[in-house]
Amino acid sequence: MTRRTDSRIAEMSGATSLPRKSGELVFHDPWERRVFALAVALCEQGAYQWDDFRDRLIAEIAAAERSGGTADAPSPHPGYYEHWLAAFEKLLIEKGICAPEQINANSVEMVSNPMKADKK
Amino acid sequence: MSTEHGHSHHDAKPDPRLEKHSTPEQTQALEARVKALESLLIAKGLVAPETLTKLAETYENDIGPMNGARVVARAWVDPAYKQRLLTHATAAIAELGFSGLQGEHMVVVENTPKVHNMVVCTLCSCYPWPVLGLPPVWYKSAPYRSRSVIDPRGVLREFGLELDESVEVRVWDSSAELRYLVLPERPSGTEHLSEEELVKLVTRDAMIGVVKVHA
Numbered sequence: 001m002t003r004r005t006d007s008r009i010a011e012m013s014g015a016t017s018l019p020r021k022s023g024e025l026v027f028h029d030p031w032e033r034r035v036f037a038l039a040v041a042l043c044e045q046g047a048y049q050w051d052d053f054r055d056r057l058i059a060e061i062a063a064a065e066r067s068g069g070t071a072d073a074p075s076p077h078p079g080y081y082e083h084w085l086a087a088f089e090k091l092l093i094e095k096g097i098c099a100p101e102q103i104n105a106n107s108v109e110m111v112s113n114p115m116k117a118d119k120k
Numbered sequence: 121m122s123t124e125h126g127h128s129h130h131d132a133k134p135d136p137r138l139e140k141h142s143t144p145e146q147t148q149a150l151e152a153r154v155k156a157l158e159s160l161l162i163a164k165g166l167v168a169p170e171t172l173t174k175l176a177e178t179y180e181n182d183i184g185p186m187n188g189a190r191v192v193a194r195a196w197v198d199p200a201y202k203q204r205l206l207t208h209a210t211a212a213i214a215e216l217g218f219s220g221l222q223g224e225h226m227v228v229v230e231n232t233p234k235v236h237n238m239v240v241c242t243l244c245s246c247y248p249w250p251v252l253g254l255p256p257v258w259y260k261s262a263p264y265r266s267r268s269v270i271d272p273r274g275v276l277r278e279f280g281l282e283l284d285e286s287v288e289v290r291v292w293d294s295s296a297e298l299r300y301l302v303l304p305e306r307p308s309g310t311e312h313l314s315e316e317e318l319v320k321l322v323t324r325d326a327m328i329g330v331v332k333v334h335a
Contacts, residue, residue, distance in 0.1 A: 009179075010179065011219065019137040019138055020249075025179055025180050026137075026138050027176075027180075028140040028142075029140075029142075029147050029150070029151065030151065031147070031150050031151045031153075031154040031155070033176045033180075034154050034155075034158055034172060034176070035154045035157070036176060036179070037171075037172040037173070037175040037176040037179075038154075038157065038158060038161060038167065038172060040175050040179070041166075041167045041171050041172055041175055042161070042166060042167065044175075045166065045167070047166065078141075079137060079140075079141050079142065080137045082142075082150065085150070085153070085154065085157075088157075089157070097164075097166070098160060098161075098164075102160055103157065103160075
């Protein structure tokens with residue numbers, strides 16, 4: 001058991017940096033932990049380079065910041081791992097790992113636009 | 121939010137991403153969506169369920185006291201490494217692949233039969249998290265922060281560590297710029313142990329300097 005963490009993942013900086021509290025990763029719900037592990041696992045298996053994923057994550061966060069207003073509503077914009085999930089799904093499709101129809105067509109929309117998701 | 125002291129960047133800035141924002145319905149939908157994705161990738165043979173659990177655990181725990189324990193064990197078995205660690209701690213720790221500090225420097229202080237070091241942050245809770253993970257609750261408590269300086273021996277006694285009067289106690293106050301790690305004494309009777317076995321003996325509290333390492 002000498003598995004080590006990948007510093008390219010553990011130490012991403014800026015907006016993509018993993019949310020931490022006193023240094024430890026913070027996952028609010030089990031799905032966040034799972035989707036974190038999924039993206040890391042597929043990278044470790046060589047399905048893509050970490051930078052491929054990181055670039056998409058940056059794009060997701062940037063897109064949300066452009067469209068998102070100021071935070072006066074209780075749930076102003078999607079959380080970090082929602083961006084992570086959207087970036088991961090898009091990457092799977094772009095890399096041909098999953099067919100678009102295999103991934104819930106709604107889901108990409110749902111993440112970038114949680115208000116719509118509410119009415120689903 | 122009022123600052124509890126004059127140092128503006130002692131603690132990390134509060135990160136808005138740490139607040140949960142999704143409603144129970146959204147959480148449920150996301151839960152289902154990730155589950156579906158996971159099942160799909162497992163069915164494709166791209167990941168194994170055990171791998172996912174282990175990976176998440178690694179990232180949650182490994183960025184923690186285990187890193188510090190590896191640093192200590194390496195110093196115990198490799199005198200040249202120990203020398204580098206005591207002179208240029210930040211670089212020596214990075215040699216093992218542990219970094220992630222945001223501009224803070226690490227200083228490693230060595231316990232010997234004559235000197236016992238302990239670490240505190242009197243102002244708040246500065247802590248070398250890349251090597252020690254989450255600070256324990258007591259580390260952040262007001263009594264530990266104040267009493268470590270006034271009565272270190274008394275505090276150590278409460279941790280069950282009775283030091284001889286002849287042992288000098290040095291208390292190191294962490295700051296935004298400097299984070300301390302105690303290099304505990306290697307316990308006697310561990311000469312036969314491998315580095316990997318030594319790692320398991322090193323505890324978080326020993327690296328803060330409130331206990332010794334026991335074989």
